[in-house]
Amino acid sequence: MIDVHAHMQSAEFKADLKTVLLRAKTTGVRAIICNSTSFDDSIECLELSRTFSDIFPAIGLYPAEDASQLEAVLNLIETSPDIVAVGEIGLDYRYGKDLAQIEIFRKQLELAKEMGLPVIVHSRSAGKYVLEILEAMEMDKVVLHSFDGSVKLVPRIIELGFYVSIPVTVVKSKQKQELATLMPVDKLLLESDSPVLNPFDGRNEPANILHSLKAIAELRGIGPKELETQTDRNAIKLFELRI
Numbered sequence: 001m002i003d004v005h006a007h008m009q010s011a012e013f014k015a016d017l018k019t020v021l022l023r024a025k026t027t028g029v030r031a032i033i034c035n036s037t038s039f040d041d042s043i044e045c046l047e048l049s050r051t052f053s054d055i056f057p058a059i060g061l062y063p064a065e066d067a068s069q070l071e072a073v074l075n076l077i078e079t080s081p082d083i084v085a086v087g088e089i090g091l092d093y094r095y096g097k098d099l100a101q102i103e104i105f106r107k108q109l110e111l112a113k114e115m116g117l118p119v120i121v122h123s124r125s126a127g128k129y130v131l132e133i134l135e136a137m138e139m140d141k142v143v144l145h146s147f148d149g150s151v152k153l154v155p156r157i158i159e160l161g162f163y164v165s166i167p168v169t170v171v172k173s174k175q176k177q178e179l180a181t182l183m184p185v186d187k188l189l190l191e192s193d194s195p196v197l198n199p200f201d202g203r204n205e206p207a208n209i210l211h212s213l214k215a216i217a218e219l220r221g222i223g224p225k226e227l228e229t230q231t232d233r234n235a236i237k238l239f240e241l242r243i
């Protein structure tokens with residue numbers, strides 16, 4: 001399995017990261033894409049990827065972060081040949097529409113496109129707007145991470161050729177279950193969003209994507225092994241992972 005969206009540089013993993021990574025490996029997680037949200041966070045993410053061979057870095061400025069870091073983050077993206085994606089970027093309209101977020105999102109999309117890198121997109125209460133921007137900018141390598149938009153948008157997501165990464169909350173969330181069932185299997189990816197989005201109690205960790213694998217396989221009426229092979233193939237192809 002491949003966890004395409006986690007934040008292993010988070011303070012919550014400082015004390016026992018090695019144990020968490022070992023648990024992931026023992027559970028069958030072959031690679032983890034570590035997503036960053038700010039400049040400092042990106043530096044930590046890059047450092048982790050140099051220390052652990054199964055961690056791959058994605059760099060980006062999160063919509064709720066301080067916009068003054070944008071130039072530094074763009075520069076870091078341009079000068080970091082090891083990154084496999086730009087993320088996590090996107091729009092978060094939970095507390096209302098913030099137009100400045102659009103500019104930050106667009107700038108990072110532009111650079112990703114120029115560099116031929118995939119983007120990992122966060123959208124909260126902004127699904128429709130995110131799709132509009134991605135479509136207008138003709139983005140093709142797109143992962144919608146933990147997409148919370150209406151499942152009515154699925155036909156459009158499919159038409160645009162985007163990937164959807166399903167979080168562990170699929171074990172409980174009806175919307176995620178529908179998303180995991182409606183998307184074509186060659187556009188499905190697994191993610192934990194560690195340390196958050198744990199449908200059980202406490203801190204989330206990459207090993208938990210085994211729960212999603214089993215839940216999605218059951219929903220789709222296929223074997224977990226088959227789904228694992230397919231989602232691994234999807235991630236390896238999209239992020240050009242050398243594993």
Ligand SMILES: [Zn+2]
Pocket residue numbers: 005006007035088193
């Ligand atoms: Zn995240």
